[in-house]
Amino acid sequence: MNDSAHRTLFHPFETGDIAPPASGARALFLGAVPDFRLPEGFAAELAAVQGYRPHFLGLQRRGIPATPTIEDSGYDLSLVLLGRHKGENFRRLAGALRATRAGGLVLVAGGKADGVDSFRRKVAKALPLAGSLSKYHGVAFWLQRPDDTGLAVSGLADPPAPSLVDGRFATAPGMFSHDRIDAGSRLLVDNLPKLKGHVADFGAGWGYLSAELLRRGDELAALDLYEADFPSLEAAKQNLSAWAGGVPLAFHWRDLRSEPVPRRHDAVVMNPPFHEGRAAEPAIGADFVRAASQALKPGGRLYLVANRGLPYDKVLEAGFAASGETCRDARFKVLWARR
Incomplete structure (x- = not known):
């Protein structure tokens, strides 16, 4: 805007x-x-x-x-x-x-x-x-x-948008990657280990990462979604309803850069935003990494995907006991860190 x-x-x-x-x-x-x-x-x-x-x-x-x-x-x-x-x-x-x-x-x-x-x-x-x-x-x-x-x-009325992304996700214009599954998020899902315990999805959007965790049948004690865009969070509620099973879900409309997370988690997954408007702002993703460090239990794990050129290495080193890279492709890299 x-x-x-x-x-x-x-x-x-x-x-x-x-x-x-x-x-x-x-x-x-x-x-x-x-x-x-x-x-x-x-x-x-x-x-x-x-x-x-x-x-x-x-x-x-x-x-x-x-x-x-x-x-x-x-x-x-x-x-x-x-x-x-x-x-x-x-x-x-x-x-x-x-x-x-x-x-x-x-x-x-x-x-x-x-x-x-x-x-x-x-x-x-x-x-x-x-x-x-x-x-x-x-x-x-x-x-x-x-x-x-x-x-x-x-x-x-404008021409109708595709009814469902990938045949299963309700989205709307204005949401991140509203017309397709984001390639970075897909790379992260394809390279995630099995997770268990209390897990959080930071910047959950319309719920793709969380839906995949539920679909895979990971041993989740609870799954918390945090998202700053209210319409996206409402879409996530709809998109996850068919996958929840017995896993308790919580949806938090929250600004992770300024508002604390109410509970500690065993793992955090995220594809953090790095734009506000047209300009790239890597500081947004860095703040998400810091928020994840504060939200994890000792020994908890962070898994994130980022554009290859984004400089998250130093903030990971500062906030975690260990960190590294799982994989990369032509555009993205998957990173991990242990609290």
Whole structure:
């Protein structure tokens, strides 16, 4: 997402193209980020929706009421901040249309580099736009919520995504590797020893690694999934329901970089993220490794996969008694460590 997109979103209020909502009005903010600033005169009661845990926590620290999903309807105004994934953006706009009262305003903004121009053109084919402007390398456009939201939402429908990844995993655009099993995760699964005891999946996504542990029949006493993206965690719950058997499962919506893990584990598996937005940030994966070190029992094992060029060796040496490399291919390496 363009870091300036939230400024673009509120620019129509600053130019006077849209009057700021008065006291007593209710506004919904989908995709809210912690660093937004309301324009002068914006007096509506604001409800933020943010499923990415670090941003959710940032909103909470500012005292802004936030939930991971839309929990009410009848809003006078809905603000929609777009991201990079077209399918996710259409669903976000559809949610805003359903949550806004008839005749209410829906204001949308995104970065030009993230495809907001093509998104606006497609929306304009289905719904009449009331206005549009460009600012801060982004575009904002707005429309009135029509009486028939069903017709409006159907007009926005994108070509359907594949029903299930590998014939068994429900996913959605915006999730990591939503249209295929990630090659790195598959390499990790193919080279994991049999695990037993209390096991954790860090950055579990929609549940592939955990599902494979359950499918293999490892001697698991319990399996805990930790994931920062709320929709992905909800998908994991669905995807693991058929495989759990007698293994107790726990699903934790958590930012592993800032929130502690509530229990100690015998093993941790992970394919840690190393991007936030477009930029590569190896520090994210390094923080996951440190979190795993703190979450493991003495003698516990960490198994992870990473891009070959990512420098995790020093952080593994600092946090573990022993570590090494299991294998590598042209793109990835599988690493292990013992607490």
